[in-house]
Amino acid sequence: MPDTINEIHPNKPTQVPQRTRMLRRFVRHRGGMVGLLLFGGLLVIAIFAQQIAPYDPLALDYHSTLQPPSPAHWFGTDDLGRDILSRAIWGARESLRVALLASAIGIIGGLVFGLISGYLGGWADVLIQRIVEIMLAFPTILLVLSIVAALGPNLTTILIAAGISTIPIYIRMIRSTVLVEREKEYILASVALGAGQFGIMARHILPNVLSTAIIYTTLGLGGIILATSGLSYVGLGAQPPTPEWGAMLTEGQRLFRNAWWPAFFPGLFIFLAVVGVNLLGDGLRDLFDPNMNV
Amino acid sequence: MKRIRFTALTLVILLLLTGISSAQDTWGTVVVATTLEPDTMDAHRTSGGGLLRFIGATLIAKDPQTSAYVPYLAESWSTSEDGLTWEFKLRQGVKFHDGTDFTAQDYVYTFQRWFAEDTASPSAATYSLITSTEAVDDYTLQLNLAAPFYPLLELLTQGFAQPLSQEAVETAGDTYGQQPISVGPFRFVEWVVGDRMVLERNPDYTWAPPFLHEGAPYIDQLVLRFVPDYTTILAGMETGEIDTVLGTNLNGRDVPTAEAAGFNIFTTYGRGMAPYVLMNVSQPPFDDILVRQAFNLAVDKEAIIGFMGGGAIPQHGPISLSVAGYWPGVEDIGYHYDLEQARQLMQDAGYTYNDAGMLEKNGEPLAMKMLIIPDTAPFGQILQAMYTELGVSLELEQSDLGVLFGRVVTGDYQIGVGFYDFPEADVMYTFYHSSGIGGFNISQVNDPTLDAILDRTRNEIDGDARQQAVNEAQQYIVEQAFVVPLITLEEYLPVSSRVQGAVISQDATLWLNDATIVEN
Numbered sequence: 001m002p003d004t005i006n007e008i009h010p011n012k013p014t015q016v017p018q019r020t021r022m023l024r025r026f027v028r029h030r031g032g033m034v035g036l037l038l039f040g041g042l043l044v045i046a047i048f049a050q051q052i053a054p055y056d057p058l059a060l061d062y063h064s065t066l067q068p069p070s071p072a073h074w075f076g077t078d079d080l081g082r083d084i085l086s087r088a089i090w091g092a093r094e095s096l097r098v099a100l101l102a103s104a105i106g107i108i109g110g111l112v113f114g115l116i117s118g119y120l121g122g123w124a125d126v127l128i129q130r131i132v133e134i135m136l137a138f139p140t141i142l143l144v145l146s147i148v149a150a151l152g153p154n155l156t157t158i159l160i161a162a163g164i165s166t167i168p169i170y171i172r173m174i175r176s177t178v179l180v181e182r183e184k185e186y187i188l189a190s191v192a193l194g195a196g197q198f199g200i201m202a203r204h205i206l207p208n209v210l211s212t213a214i215i216y217t218t219l220g221l222g223g224i225i226l227a228t229s230g231l232s233y234v235g236l237g238a239q240p241p242t243p244e245w246g247a248m249l250t251e252g253q254r255l256f257r258n259a260w261w262p263a264f265f266p267g268l269f270i271f272l273a274v275v276g277v278n279l280l281g282d283g284l285r286d287l288f289d290p291n292m293n294v
Numbered sequence: 295m296k297r298i299r300f301t302a303l304t305l306v307i308l309l310l311l312t313g314i315s316s317a318q319d320t321w322g323t324v325v326v327a328t329t330l331e332p333d334t335m336d337a338h339r340t341s342g343g344g345l346l347r348f349i350g351a352t353l354i355a356k357d358p359q360t361s362a363y364v365p366y367l368a369e370s371w372s373t374s375e376d377g378l379t380w381e382f383k384l385r386q387g388v389k390f391h392d393g394t395d396f397t398a399q400d401y402v403y404t405f406q407r408w409f410a411e412d413t414a415s416p417s418a419a420t421y422s423l424i425t426s427t428e429a430v431d432d433y434t435l436q437l438n439l440a441a442p443f444y445p446l447l448e449l450l451t452q453g454f455a456q457p458l459s460q461e462a463v464e465t466a467g468d469t470y471g472q473q474p475i476s477v478g479p480f481r482f483v484e485w486v487v488g489d490r491m492v493l494e495r496n497p498d499y500t501w502a503p504p505f506l507h508e509g510a511p512y513i514d515q516l517v518l519r520f521v522p523d524y525t526t527i528l529a530g531m532e533t534g535e536i537d538t539v540l541g542t543n544l545n546g547r548d549v550p551t552a553e554a555a556g557f558n559i560f561t562t563y564g565r566g567m568a569p570y571v572l573m574n575v576s577q578p579p580f581d582d583i584l585v586r587q588a589f590n591l592a593v594d595k596e597a598i599i600g601f602m603g604g605g606a607i608p609q610h611g612p613i614s615l616s617v618a619g620y621w622p623g624v625e626d627i628g629y630h631y632d633l634e635q636a637r638q639l640m641q642d643a644g645y646t647y648n649d650a651g652m653l654e655k656n657g658e659p660l661a662m663k664m665l666i667i668p669d670t671a672p673f674g675q676i677l678q679a680m681y682t683e684l685g686v687s688l689e690l691e692q693s694d695l696g697v698l699f700g701r702v703v704t705g706d707y708q709i710g711v712g713f714y715d716f717p718e719a720d721v722m723y724t725f726y727h728s729s730g731i732g733g734f735n736i737s738q739v740n741d742p743t744l745d746a747i748l749d750r751t752r753n754e755i756d757g758d759a760r761q762q763a764v765n766e767a768q769q770y771i772v773e774q775a776f777v778v779p780l781i782t783l784e785e786y787l788p789v790s791s792r793v794q795g796a797v798i799s800q801d802a803t804l805w806l807n808d809a810t811i812v813e814n
Contacts, residue, residue, distance in 0.1 A: 060679045062600035080601055080675055153692070235668060239692050241675045251671075257528060258547045 022287055032283015038276030042269075046092040055083035057090040057243045066259050076261035078251060084262060087243035088269050094244040095273065098159045098237075099225045105163025106224075107217045110170020115201050115209070117171060118178025128171065135168040144227070148236045155228075155244065158237040162227050166220060173216050177209045211288045218281035222274040229270050245270045322811035323515040324793055326804075327527045327536040331488070331520035334471030337456050338408045338415040344541050345518060347803070348493055349391075350456030350476035353382055353401075353435075354447060355503040358799030361618070363447045366503045367396075367457065367477070368435075377442030377755035384433040389498045390459040391481045398429035403460040405437075417454045419733065420724065423752070442755040445720035448618065479511050479807050491518040506797065506807045513809055531555050537790040540804060544786035546605035557788040562802045563616040564783050566721070567609055568713030569673045571778035574705055576738035579660065584643035586775035589709075590629035591636035592684040598676055598781055606781040612722055612771045614782040616801070619719025621765040624772050628779070636684055645685075653685035661687040665702070665710035667695050673780070674711050702736040712736070717801050719764045723748045726771060739776050 026032055045052055055073075061081035069076045075084035117128040135143065147161035181187065182205065190200050229246030231237040238244030240251075245266040252263025334340050337350065355366040368382035388396040405427040409418050423443040428436040439446070449455065462475035474482050479502070480493035493516040502508050519536065521527050528548055530536035532555045544552060549559055571589065573580040580586055595608035610628025613620055637647075645653040645660060653660040666674035674690045681688045688709075693701075701707050714721065724730055727748045728740045747770055750763035771777060787804065789796050794812050797805040 058679070060601070060676060062597050065601055065603065080672060235692060240666075240671045240690050241678065253525070255547070257525065257551060 026283060026287050029283045029286055031279045032286065035276050035279025035281070035283055038272055039280050042092050042096060042273055042276065045089055046096045049089050049093045053083075053086035053089040055086040057082060057087040058241050059083075066255065066262075068259070069261055075265045076259070078248075078262045079255055079259075082241075084248075084265050087248060088245070088265050090243040091245045091248060091266060092269065092273075094155065094238060094242060095225060095229060095246075095270075098155055098162070098228045098244075099221055099273075102159045102162040102166070102224050102228065103217050103221050105160065106166035106170050106220065107213055109164070109167035110174050111206070111209070111213060113167070114171045114174025115178055115205060118175035119182055119201050119205060120197065125175075129175075132168040132171050135165075136172075140165045140227075144231065145236070148231070153236045153239065155232075155238050155242070158228050158231050162224050162231075166224065169220070170213070170216065174209055174213060177212045178205055181205050181208050215281060215285045215288060218277055218284055221277040221281070225270065225273050225277070321512065321514045323517055324513050324806055324809060324811070325517045325519055325535060325537045327519045327521050327530060327539050328541040329520075329522055329524060329527065330541045331522075335474040335482070335485070335491075336471035337454050337458065337474070337476075338413050338417070339471060340417075340454075344453065345491075346453030346456060346476075348478060348480045348516060348518075348806070349474055349482055350453060350478040351388075352452070352455050353450045355505075356448075356451050356799065356801075356803075357503075357505050358797055358803070358805070359505070361800065363451070364504050373755075378439045380437045380439070380446065381430070382435045382437070384435060385501060386433055388477050388501065390462065390477055391475045391496060391498075392459060392462050393498075394459055394461060396457060396459075396477050397432040398435040399432070400457045400459060401435050402427045402429050404456075404458045407458065407463065417452075421449060421455075442753045444752060444754060444760045445718050448718045448720070480516050483515075489520060491520075492516075493518070502807055506805060511807045511809065512795075513806065513811060516806060528552075531557060531788065531790075534790070534792075537793050538796070538804065539788055543783065544788055546603060546784065546786065549786055552786075552788045556791045558791055560787040560789065560798050560802070562785050562787065562798075562800055563607070563614070564715065564785050565616050565717045565801045566713065566715040567614045567779060567782055568715070569670050569711045570609070570713065570780045571677065572702065572710050572712040572737055573776075573778070574702075574708055574738050575776060576705060576740065577708065579643075579662075580708065582643050583775060584639045586778075587629065588636040588639040588643070588684065589681070590775050590778050591632045591639065593629075593677065593680055593778060593780065594631040595780055596631070597680075598673065601672070601676055605784045607784075609779040609782050610772065611768045611779055612725070612777050613719055613768065614779075616782060617719055617721065618717060619761065619764040621768045623765065624768050624779075627769060627772055629772075629775070633683060640684065647685055651685055652687055659687055660685070661689070662708045663689045663691045665698050665707050666690050666692050667698055667711075668692065670711040670713065677711065703733065705731075705736075705738045719751065719767075722764075722767050722771065723752055726767075726776060737776055741774070744770055744774070 059082065061077075063081065064073070064077050065079050065081045067073055067077040073083050073085065075088060077083055078087075113128050117125045143165045144158075144161040147164065148157050151157040151160070187200060187204060190204055228237060229244070229249065232244045232246030233250050235250065238247040240247065248266035249263055249270070252266060256263050330344075332340055332345055335346065335349070337346050340346070351367050353366060353368040354363045354371070356362070357364050367385055367388065369385050371380060371382045373380050384396075384398055390396055405424065407413055408415055408421070423440050424437055425440045426438045428438070430436050456476050456478070459475050463470050466473055472485055477499075479496055479499045481496045483492040483494050485491045495511045495514055497510050499510045500508070519530070521530065524542065524545075527536060527539055527542065528551065531539070531552055543564075544559070553559060571593070573586060573589065575581055575586065599606045599608065607615070609615075611621065611624030615622075640653055641647075645655050648654050648659075664674055664677065671690070671692060678688050678690055698710065702710060702712070714725075716724075724734045726735060726737065726739045726744055728735065728745050731738055731740060744767070747763055747767045751760060751767055754760035754763055785802055787798060787802050789798070792812055794810050795808040797808055799805075
């Protein structure tokens with residue numbers, strides 16, 4: 001009797017799937033779209049670096065050192081004659097790979113321990129939270145420096161160090177979401193039906209905290225891009241001649257008084273990447289935040 | 295401002311007539327910037343003696359123009375027939391900064407403290423052929439040597455070899471390095487660690503080496519600013535806060551900027567080699583002379599200079615042309631870029647090229663890590679590209695100087711980019727004599743033939759015979775390819791045009807005794 005229903009609720013719009021509605025709302029979110037385009041664009045560049053980059057990022061050429069931007073070299077060349085555009089494009093691969101993997105370490109660690117801590121409570125919660133407090137008491141930079149000192153300076157170390165240093169923050173966020181979720185009636189119902197603790201965590205709570213996790217990861221990504229670039233900048237990350245934005249910035253800084261382009265373009269890419277993920281994160285948050293529902 | 299170029303035997307002294315006439319009415323402060331803050335000002339405990347010469351003085355000095363050894367604290371000297379005893383007649387009326395008189399006894403004390411085990415002086419080993427010192431009378435000092443030691447006079451001009459006052463050292467105890475006392479043209483005032491050291495003119499300095507005016511410096515104060523960041527130094531030069539830069543080479547690209555900011559640029563060639571490739575010859579693959587020769591032939595030195603936009607000359611031997619004792623013959627017998635021959639030598643050494651064009655032996659690729667520091671990173675990347683052409687899979691490993699030094703001293707490396715600064719051919723003894731293994735013989739060379747030649751470079755007292763030994767050492771090291779010489783950099787010493795009368799020697803030693811300030 002669909003007709004009757006329409007008569008009873010004459011103003012109800014035609015039923016549109018929730019997913020489509022959210023997508024539409026996201027497309028209308030200007031900041032989110034700009035972020036998606038920026039970040040998505042950089043991801044595409046990173047994936048297809050091989051095809052897009054006009055030159056070999058490592059090829060030296062002493063006939064064209066420190067050339068200003070020109071049609072042949074859009075972003076100019078550095079003091080070793082390498083094409084900066086090509087290096088920035090390959091740098092996108094290095095920088096984004098590190099940032100995404102580090103975020104993955106952070107959020108997976110955060111999800112596992114956050115779920116256990118928040119749902120199980122008791123001694124597991126006390127233990128995990130005390131460890132989290134100890135880790136949070138360390139300045140992040142000190143934590144990262146200790147890991148780099150132990151494992152040696154390279155991008156993999158930075159990736160692990162940046163990932164581990166964000167775990168406690170994610171644990172706190174996930175745990176608070178789990179605490180809210182755990183008190184809801186559907187969980188009570190599952191318990192009443194005899195579902196096991198880990199089954200409930202994996203099947204019912206995890207999907208409901210996942211959206212929060214995605215938003216926080218996206219928002220945290222900008223910080224991680226900055227942190228990894230920063231560590232490479234001070235020489236603890238990417239080793240020469242790896243084209244990584246932070247490392248390129250250091251090399252460019254040495255030349256800055258004679259040539260602005262070797263430092264400017266990697267800096268611009270770092271800026272665009274961070275602005276991109278932050279806008280994207282804002283968009284996603286607005287989208288999933290129930291308070292924003294109209 | 296015109297750029298003034300030094301050639302091997304010319305020197306430019308900026309003692310302009312205006313400088314002399316305004317000397318008496320313009321006192322002031324000269325600010326010297328450096329990226330390298332000394333670890334201590336204790337002449338015996340420091341690892342770098344560059345700033346010591348401002349507060350101290352040495353037995354003899356080196357004439358900036360002729361490079362001849364001239365009287366400074368010693369008015370004259372003589373040596374015995376066998377070259378084992380040296381006698382120095384000391385200047386009278388010299389006072390330490392604390393007012394006590396300087397006598398031969400002070401030098402006896404100084405040498406005793408220098409060589410004492412608990413002083414743990416890093417520079418003492420270089421002077422180890424001096425077995426004892428005696429004060430014949432108050433103003434006659436005698437040095438006794440274990441063997442004839444040709445480089446003695448050169449080594450006695452180094453800032454390390456200045457006299458210390460026993461009273462001052464013992465009063466200050468462990469803090470002596472923070473409040474040094476000597477006899478030089480400037481007195482220590484204060485040291486703000488991480489920022490600056492202030493020195494003032496020493497009115498009791500009524501003497502000087504013959505190439506300077508006799509008497510205390512004209513300027514009141516000398517401020518040494520410690521600025522770790524090179525670009526900050528440049529900015530300081532542009533704003534006029536910095537008058538000159540020591541121990542930190544100005545980048546050739548920044549010379550026009552400095553000239554535009556009113557600096558006179560003195561160009562010299564570095565007193566050593568920077569950079570060069572050092573190899574651990576005690577281990578594969580560099581225990582094989584063919585591999586070492588191939589690594590020499592695979593380097594295109596002209597290309598390296600091309601990357602730098604000039605400002606350097608190629609080197610072919612273990613010491614560069616700016617080092618006293620250089621043998622030009624290395625230019626003929628040295629290795630000149632020839633990639634094909636280098637590839638052939640690698641194959642003669644038992645390596646084969648795989649399909650990717652890379653070298654391997656018994657199925658193992660030839661892979662290695664090259665040690666670099668941030669300063670040598672650009673050269674490391676150029677060398678990496680050149681050795682990749684040869685077929686070597688070479689990775690760069692960057693660390694700071696302390697870490698790098700620890701690794702090369704213990705031989706815990708295969709290949710690296712090194713640099714050194716030393717004015718005399720005796721540096722070959724330091725770097726390649728087997729007695730230096732575990733110390734400065736970082737290439738881990740242990741070759742009795744070379745040891746015998748190097749012993750002669752120290753023990754021959756006859757100048758010609760000594761030079762002959764020095765030439766042989768250079769020839770042998772090149773033939774054995776114990777090192778991959780690269781280039782020697784031009785060094786640019788900027789001096790602000792408000793400072794007149796600064797005297798700069800061809801080895802870039804700066805004397806400020808005659809300097810005056812001319813406000814524009």
